Amino acid sequence: MxxxxxxxxxxxxxxxxxxxxxxxxxxxxxxxxxxxxxxxxxxxxxxxxxxxxxxxxxxxxxxxxxxxxxxxxxxxxxxxxxxxxxAGFGANPQGLLKVLAPTSFGSFQLAPALAEYAELYPDVQVQLTLSDRPHGPLEEGVDLALHVGNLPDSSLVARQVAEVRLIICAAPHYFVRHGEPKQPADLAEHNCLRYSHGARKGMWLYREQGVDHQIRVQGDFEASTGDAVRMAALTGHGVAQLPSYMVRADLASGQLRATLEAYSPAPIPLYAVYAHRELSATVRIFVEFLEQHFHAQS
CATH class of the missing domain: 1.10.10.10 (Winged helix-like DNA-binding domain superfamily/Winged helix DNA-binding domain)
Known part of the structure; x- marks a missing residue:
């Protein structure tokens, strides 16, 4: 057999x-x-x-x-x-590279970066899986996983490749109808659009006098993807706390407006996570590419 x-x-x-x-x-x-x-x-x-x-x-x-x-x-x-x-020691990047990433980050940030990566390394075929469930590279059989926030498993090897800023925002016409919060406690009077996955479910971050805090928010809308929360915010349904990469274009166009900027929390680390310290050339160079790519965008 x-x-x-x-x-x-x-x-x-x-x-x-x-x-x-x-x-x-x-x-x-x-x-x-x-x-x-x-x-x-x-x-x-x-x-x-x-x-x-x-x-x-x-x-x-x-x-x-x-x-x-x-x-x-x-x-x-x-x-x-x-x-x-x-096979990858000392070799040029080549072969299949399996990458796992959060849904919104993969769609807004990673997928565009992969087009640039493909131009640089045409012998690598990237297989990108998007999911918001907690994973580890070993369990999913991927070469590396991108993880936003604190790492749940200390046995995994990780390297920070970027930072993610969180922005509290809403459509301008929402603020016209409901007013704009002046301090985090005012969020209790607003319809807060929440993200249903992750350790901070129902909790938003803010920083006051150099110290990060969490505040529990309430609202009539909860979604399992950041994309859905963003779309609800664009319609004027409520206030959302979203990664800057998701709303950068919306803020620039005026479709969304940031609020409570004086209370913006510290950026959240984005890690490339893998199961082994001895990386193949393909994985190692991909991680270095991500670090350089996102640093250039910051």
Missing amino acids: DKLAAMQAFIAVADYAGFTAAAKNAENLRLSKAMISKHVQALENELGTRLFNRSTRRIALTEAGSAYLKGARQILNELGALEQRI
Whole structure:
């Protein structure tokens, strides 16, 4: 039995919740449903236990299957990272680079930067995944993840590549109707448009006399992406606290207006996070590119 191929087949079935879906969607496998089933059966025979509970309607991991999935995924991710690091030592940037980034940052900042990167390094194919759920590079099988704010896992290796400024703003016609806050406490009288993900859910940052504070805000609108919060602010529905890169053009055009600027909080660090200190040339040069690119924009 090809143990690595069997692990890949097993992970695909778990990820796509079925043998047919795994054969259809797992592009890295290129195996038929029958061959995937054969690999999984071979694993179960060798392990002496079932990895999946099968029925006519659905397939689900057993307790043993869940444990094996976690270990198998980590083994394959570490093997892939090892191969990439060894192949990349002393080499020019090349091959596939998997990057994970927050949705709004990836859309507004990273995607445009990647066009410039592609011109400089045409032998690298970047696979960008955008998500606002908390991740770690090992769990997601990516080469590096971009993370805004404090790092949740101290075991990961990180390098700060930029800073993110937060701006409290609203559409001018909102201020005409509801007035403009003069101090953070006044936000209690305003409809605050909130971002529903992250550790600061429902909390906004501000700085007073050199000290950063948090204030709980309330409102009738909450969204899981910064894009949705921004659109609600543009319609005049309320006040939002958003990253400067999202609203820079809106502020310049007058569609949004900043407020409480005297209370602007300290910038939030943006980190490139990876699982290993020994980086391939491809990952190392990409991180250096990001640092230089965002420094030039600041």
